[in-house]
Every structure is written in C-alpha cells, then in structure tokens.
Amino acid sequence: MTTPQLPALLDAFPALTPCLRTATLLGPAPGTPGPHESSVGGPPLWPADEPWPHCRQPHLVHVREALTDAEREEWQAVERRRGQRHRPGDPHVLTAGEAATQSRIMDGGSLDQVAWERVRLVPRTPAGDGLPMVPVLQLRAADAPALDWPPGTDLLQLLWCPQDHAEPEGQPRYWGPVVELRYRAAADVGETAPVPPVPGGAKDVYLPAPCRLDPAEVLDLPEQDELPAGLYERIEEWAEERDLEYDRVLGCLPGWKAGGWPSWHLTDFTALDCRCGARMRLLLTLGSGGAPGLNVGRYGELRVFRCPEDPHHPVRLNVQ
Ligand SMILES: [Zn+2]
Numbered sequence: 001m002t003t004p005q006l007p008a009l010l011d012a013f014p015a016l017t018p019c020l021r022t023a024t025l026l027g028p029a030p031g032t033p034g035p036h037e038s039s040v041g042g043p044p045l046w047p048a049d050e051p052w053p054h055c056r057q058p059h060l061v062h063v064r065e066a067l068t069d070a071e072r073e074e075w076q077a078v079e080r081r082r083g084q085r086h087r088p089g090d091p092h093v094l095t096a097g098e099a100a101t102q103s104r105i106m107d108g109g110s111l112d113q114v115a116w117e118r119v120r121l122v123p124r125t126p127a128g129d130g131l132p133m134v135p136v137l138q139l140r141a142a143d144a145p146a147l148d149w150p151p152g153t154d155l156l157q158l159l160w161c162p163q164d165h166a167e168p169e170g171q172p173r174y175w176g177p178v179v180e181l182r183y184r185a186a187a188d189v190g191e192t193a194p195v196p197p198v199p200g201g202a203k204d205v206y207l208p209a210p211c212r213l214d215p216a217e218v219l220d221l222p223e224q225d226e227l228p229a230g231l232y233e234r235i236e237e238w239a240e241e242r243d244l245e246y247d248r249v250l251g252c253l254p255g256w257k258a259g260g261w262p263s264w265h266l267t268d269f270t271a272l273d274c275r276c277g278a279r280m281r282l283l284l285t286l287g288s289g290g291a292p293g294l295n296v297g298r299y300g301e302l303r304v305f306r307c308p309e310d311p312h313h314p315v316r317l318n319v320q
C-alpha cells in the first residue's frame with residue numbers, strides 16, 4: 001500500500017528517496033485476538049515462569065483538600081471586590097495582589113467552588129510490589145517484517161501502567177503511562193501466564209479495547225525539520241499546486257504504526273538521544289480514538305523511540 005501521490009512526489013524530488021522508511025500501519029479493528037496473534041489490548045504470549053511487569057513509579061493522583069474558613073473568606077472577598085469593579089467587556093480583571101491570593105489558595109491545583117475544595121495532582125508511590133501493567137500491543141514479526149528485529153526474536157510486546165506519571169525515570173519532559181517492552185521468540189514460550197486483573201485506579205483512557213490488527217506496509221517520509229534544508233518549502237509549493245497535503249498524508253503517516261517517521265506538529269522537532277549517545281529512531285506510534293479507544297496526551301499519539309545501536313537500551317517516550 002502506497003499513498004497514490006508518492007511516486008510523483010519522488011519523481012519531482014529525488015532527494016527524498018534516501019529519506020524513505022518502510023513503516024507498517026497497524027490498522028487496529030475490533031476483535032477477540034488470541035495470545036498467538038498480533039493485537040492491541042489482547043492477551044500477550046507471556047511465559048508462565050516470567051514475572052509479570054509491575055510499575056513502582058509514583059502515580060499522579062487527584063487529591064482534594066477542604067479550604068479553611070479563612071481561605072474561603074479570602075477567596076470570596078476577592079470575588080466580591082471583582083464583582084463590584086465589573087465593567088462591560090472587562091469582567092475578569094483581578095489586581096496583581098488578588099491574583100496572587102487566589103493562586104496561593106489554589107497551591108498549584110484548581111478550586112472546586114461547589115465543594116470548596118482544592119484539587120491537586122500529587123505523585124503517590126504505589127505500595128508493595130507496585131501495580132501490574134496492562135497489555136497494550138503485541139506484534140508478530142510476520143506482521144511487521146520491516147522493523148529491525150533483534151536476532152532470534154519474532155514477537156514484540158508493549159505493556160504499560162495505565163496511570164499518569166510526571167517525568168518518570170529516564171523520561172524527561174514526558175507525562176503519561178510508564179511503558180515496558182519485551183522482545184521474545186514465540187516458539188520459546190511454553191505455558192502462558194494469565195493476564196492479571198486491571199489494578200484499581202487505572203485510567204479508562206489507558207485501557208485499550210481488544211483489537212486484532214490489519215497491518216499494511218507503507219513508505220513514510222519525515223517532517224520538515226528532518227528533511228534536507230530548503231526542500232520542504234519546495235515540496236509544499238508542489239503539493240499546493242496539486243491541492244495535496246504533505247504532512248500526515250505523504251509524510252509522518254498518522255495512527256498506530258511500527259517504524260516510519262514521527263510528526264512534530266505540537267512542539268518543534270526534538271532530537272531524542274540514547275544515554276549511549278546514539279540518535280534514537282521511531283519504533284512504535286500508539287494513537288488515540290478509533291477501535292482501541294485510547295486517549296493519550298489530549299487525543300494525541302504516544303511515540304516510542306529506540307536506540308539503533310542496541311534495542312535493549314531504555315526506550316524514550318514522547319507524546320504529540
Ligand atoms: Zn505506574
């Protein structure tokens with residue numbers, strides 16, 4: 001499967017050819033996948049004698065605290081003064097002092113003015129052995145042969161902790177589920193482990209509905225900052241003349257994807273480097289909506305980047 005306009009684009013811009021990457025669009029669709037199939041939210045082929053991954057990192061939980069009577073009176077006094085100053089078209093003017101009072105009372109959170117409670121997100125470390133992770137993606141090499149599979153493996157599994165974590169270990173500027181990856185050889189798995197029950201407090205938006213995959217191989221192209229200098233402007237012109245879009249139609253293809261190029265449509269391009277110094281490469285993209293029904297980063301995409309030198313170096317996560 002190739003975007004129909006791709007051959008014409010490559011004819012017009014031969015400099016793009018070295019940028020091509022083969023990717024697999026995973027095409028999750030509702031189903032009841034078994035442990036030997038590629039799936040989203042299906043049971044992974046997990047050896048009974050291998051410990052199930054648990055998350056021990058702090059989770060962000062909403063904590064509600066009642067305001068003291070003094071705080072409530074202070075808040076209401078600010079609101080009364082603001083009401084008295086009300087001018088048409090300019091109803092929300094607060095003095096700097098009043099704004100400081102309200103932000104002190106909210107203390108980094110928000111205010112529930114019905115219950116008069118301060119609502120804050122605070123990190124809480126799970127007790128004991130932590131919380132069992134949930135299966136999110138299982139990919140067989142036969143369904144994504146273009147990925148760089150570590151020798152002797154033909155199964156990639158991604159599990160995550162269905163909670164929010166603020167900059168968990170090794171993930172600067174990342175907020176979302178903590179992810180665990182495993183590569184294995186399907187033939188080596190004998191007896192399989194049952195999937196543990198979903199832990200209490202899990203966020204529904206991080207619990208994928210079971211899906212089978214309908215993989216399709218495509219050619220993907222990078223976004224402007226990862227193209228040779230000056231090329232993007234000429235491509236845009238070319239695309240405009242043909243009433244086409246480059247971003248997300250010809251390049252940085254959206255949705256659940258193995259390999260390919262990442263889009264940087266929310267932030268500027270950010271180079272992600274492994275601790276070994278190597279520039280990391282996009283491994284997986286997990287999308288929001290559709291059949292799996294996830295919502296990552298305000299209906300965005302969670303991208304997993306891998307070290308090209310050693311697939312077992314810790315991955316980096318990024319949401320756009
Ligand atoms: Zn967690």
Ligand SMILES: [Zn+2]
Binds near residue numbers: 276277308310
């Ligand atoms: Zn590395």
